[in-house]
Amino acid sequence: MTPKPALSVPGIAYGGDYNPEQWPEEVWAEDMRLMREAGVTMVSVGIFAWALLEPAEGVYDFARMDRLLDLLHENGIAADLATPTAAPPTWFFRAHSESLPVDRDGRRLSYGSRQTFCPSSPAYREAALRIAGALAERYAEHPAVVMWHVHNEYGCHNPACYCEASAESFRRWLRAKYGDDLAALNDAWGTTFWSQWYYDWAEILPPRATAAGPNPTQLLDWRRFCSDELLSLYKAERDVLRAAAPAIPATTNFMVMRGADKMDYWRWAPELDVVANDHYLMYDDPEPEIDVALNGDLMRSLAGGPWFLMEHSTGALNWQHVNRAKGPGELRRNALAHVAHGADGIAYFQWRQSKAGAEQWHSAMVPHAGTDSQIWRDVVQLGADLKALAEVRGSTGTASVAIVWDWEARWALEAPAQPSAEVRFEGLVRDWYEPLWRAGVAVDFVRPGARLEGYRLVLVPSLYLVDDEGAANLTGFAQRGGTLAVGFHSGAVDANCHVRLGGYPGAFREALGIRSDEYFPLPAGETLGLSGGGTASLWSERLRLEGAEAVASYTEGPLADVPAVTRHSYGEGAAWYLATRPDPATLASLLTRIRTEAGVEPVRAAPEGVEVVRRRSPAADYLFLIDHSGDGARIAVAEDAVELLTGRPAPGSVTLAPGGIAVVREPRRG
Numbered sequence: 001m002t003p004k005p006a007l008s009v010p011g012i013a014y015g016g017d018y019n020p021e022q023w024p025e026e027v028w029a030e031d032m033r034l035m036r037e038a039g040v041t042m043v044s045v046g047i048f049a050w051a052l053l054e055p056a057e058g059v060y061d062f063a064r065m066d067r068l069l070d071l072l073h074e075n076g077i078a079a080d081l082a083t084p085t086a087a088p089p090t091w092f093f094r095a096h097s098e099s100l101p102v103d104r105d106g107r108r109l110s111y112g113s114r115q116t117f118c119p120s121s122p123a124y125r126e127a128a129l130r131i132a133g134a135l136a137e138r139y140a141e142h143p144a145v146v147m148w149h150v151h152n153e154y155g156c157h158n159p160a161c162y163c164e165a166s167a168e169s170f171r172r173w174l175r176a177k178y179g180d181d182l183a184a185l186n187d188a189w190g191t192t193f194w195s196q197w198y199y200d201w202a203e204i205l206p207p208r209a210t211a212a213g214p215n216p217t218q219l220l221d222w223r224r225f226c227s228d229e230l231l232s233l234y235k236a237e238r239d240v241l242r243a244a245a246p247a248i249p250a251t252t253n254f255m256v257m258r259g260a261d262k263m264d265y266w267r268w269a270p271e272l273d274v275v276a277n278d279h280y281l282m283y284d285d286p287e288p289e290i291d292v293a294l295n296g297d298l299m300r301s302l303a304g305g306p307w308f309l310m311e312h313s314t315g316a317l318n319w320q321h322v323n324r325a326k327g328p329g330e331l332r333r334n335a336l337a338h339v340a341h342g343a344d345g346i347a348y349f350q351w352r353q354s355k356a357g358a359e360q361w362h363s364a365m366v367p368h369a370g371t372d373s374q375i376w377r378d379v380v381q382l383g384a385d386l387k388a389l390a391e392v393r394g395s396t397g398t399a400s401v402a403i404v405w406d407w408e409a410r411w412a413l414e415a416p417a418q419p420s421a422e423v424r425f426e427g428l429v430r431d432w433y434e435p436l437w438r439a440g441v442a443v444d445f446v447r448p449g450a451r452l453e454g455y456r457l458v459l460v461p462s463l464y465l466v467d468d469e470g471a472a473n474l475t476g477f478a479q480r481g482g483t484l485a486v487g488f489h490s491g492a493v494d495a496n497c498h499v500r501l502g503g504y505p506g507a508f509r510e511a512l513g514i515r516s517d518e519y520f521p522l523p524a525g526e527t528l529g530l531s532g533g534g535t536a537s538l539w540s541e542r543l544r545l546e547g548a549e550a551v552a553s554y555t556e557g558p559l560a561d562v563p564a565v566t567r568h569s570y571g572e573g574a575a576w577y578l579a580t581r582p583d584p585a586t587l588a589s590l591l592t593r594i595r596t597e598a599g600v601e602p603v604r605a606a607p608e609g610v611e612v613v614r615r616r617s618p619a620a621d622y623l624f625l626i627d628h629s630g631d632g633a634r635i636a637v638a639e640d641a642v643e644l645l646t647g648r649p650a651p652g653s654v655t656l657a658p659g660g661i662a663v664v665r666e667p668r669r670g
């Protein structure tokens with residue numbers, strides 16, 4: 001395999017989306033001065049500029065982009081040049097109204113916003129590749145251009161379209177998947193149920209609105225198709241750009257953050273030269289720093305090393321119910337936490353806060369108030385911080401714990417007509433991640449079929465669907481001496497969403513040494529006591545030991561004395577089952593016990609509320625210490641350590657101010 005082209009911007013790149021077309025050109029000169037003041041090294045340009053770049057079909061106006069790229073180059077700022085295909089111009093839709101997407105209810109949407117196009121539209125694909133080709137041809141050699149920013153957040157607003165062109169494309173995808181064998185599809189989808197048997201490929205539809213619930217396998221295949229369909233658009237644009245400029249890396253920005261479940265990024269990540277993410281804090285998350293960490297670890301795992309934070313916010317957003325500003329020091333803690341979890345570039349949406357348009361109330365690096373503002377002071381400070389961290393680039397995390405994360409299992413679990421609609425994939429993963437984060441234990445995320453050598457502990461908080469290979473891989477890990485912990489309702493169905501018969505949790509029954517014959521989900525707010533203390537919520541099941549031992553049982557209710565947590569010595573290793581959702585303190589102590597038994601230690605001892613993350617290079621460990629407690633702390637480090645943000649030696653210890661951050665370099669020995 002030829003190595004992927006890498007980003008040529010040195011150190012930790014710093015910048016944001018730059019949309020100067022919103023401003024008169026006099027403002028551009030000020031932008032350059034301020035970017036230099038803040039230490040900005042790269043900006044993403046042209047993301048939503050299609051209407052200006054191609055005012056009419058096949059007619060281009062590159063004059064403004066020429067001036068912009070030249071100006072950036074003169075100022076030593078690199079450009080991440082976007083293909084503007086997330087926002088087709090009005091003229092395109094007037095000529096191709098069939099490219100407007102249709103929702104589940106058969107309603108065709110209108111132009112007048114962004115990303116309102118059908119991913120399967122041939123006219124859209126043709127127009128997108130045309131503008132991408134024109135940009136590539138014109139700017140492949142421009143010295144400012146260091147990366148292609150393909151499209152923007154694929155599937156953010158249009159993850160699925162239910163029109164006839166989409167139906168046709170779905171059928172093509174299904175024919176390829178099922179080898180043109182309709183009987184195989186009928187079998188996989190279980191179409192004998194509710195008289196859904198298909199006699200002709202032409203009968204198959206997207207899961208459009210129906211009076212009763214959808215077929216779960218059809219729905220799952222549809223979600224797989226929707227992810228692949230947008231991925232094929234990405235690949236088509238990337239290939240056009242690559243043909244013109246093979247040395248310039250291509251990226252697109254993922255949405256790996258709370259609530260985003262639209263694409264299967266395990267399938268996307270290998271197609272990107274630079275794996276990038278957009279991350280925003282949710283206003284109702286009491287500890288959003290945990291979400292930053294979790295998603296950073298997931299990104300590092302998707303990328304297989306450092307990744308790029310393409311967007312986050314300096315302050316309030318404009319798309320939540322209430323848009324919270326950031327507290328003192330939070331901008332810095334957020335950005336440096338992304339670096340701690342593997343980001344080699346830090347960027348914002350957007351450079352200058354808009355005065356008009358749909359996002360005029362979204363924060364930016366240069367706020368409405370101008371430079372006499374807290375945000376601007378923080379932005380300048382961050383530029384200096386990132387400069388001081390240049391040597392961290394390329395280093396990455398190492399972990400002995402892997403958490404299984406699988407989009408297909410999530411989609412299947414969250415489809416309608418499950419035992420409980422209260423069971424949500426992301427909440428369960430976060431439940432298990434939190435105590436590890438609090439303890440300063442490093443984790444990677446993996447797919448069920450990933451190579452697991454090198455891990456001591458594999459956690460499976462929720463894996464409703466798993467294929468046979470994935471299941472064998474996970475149980476084999478325990479058999480060969482690893483410690484495996486599995487959450488309830490995992491292993492229940494195969495890759496076609498068919499229940500694994502004979503008792504729950506299907507695929508993991510034997511390795512876990514247990515068997516359940518019935519699920520007893522608990523309504524929200526209901527809890528059951530656990531022997532040994534603590535409570536259980538969300539789920540319970542009538543479980544029988546078949547080789548495992550009970551670690552905790554229910555003390556009340558219809559399942560009194562039935563095991564709720566079990567441990568099974570399996571092969572050379574151990575396999576734990578959590579048949580319920582223990583309260584946070586009980587889960588934390590269980591996970592401490594499980595990881596201690598597996599020989600997993602925190603990166604470094606630190607007081608509660610101090611996040612500790614390590615990046616490692618061949619020569620040094622970089623210890624990121626972030627105080628979220630507001631109390632400050634003193635932490636032991638090596639005698640020859642240096643704190644990079646201040647540039648001062650930190651012989652033996654480093655002191656964190658309340659809400660403060662230190663990044664400590666410790667030379668590696670031996």
Ligand code: GLA
Pocket residue numbers: 152153278280311317318349359362
């Ligand atoms: C997304 C988009 C940006 C902007 C931000 C606002 O991440 O990519 O264009 O709309 O959201 O938070």
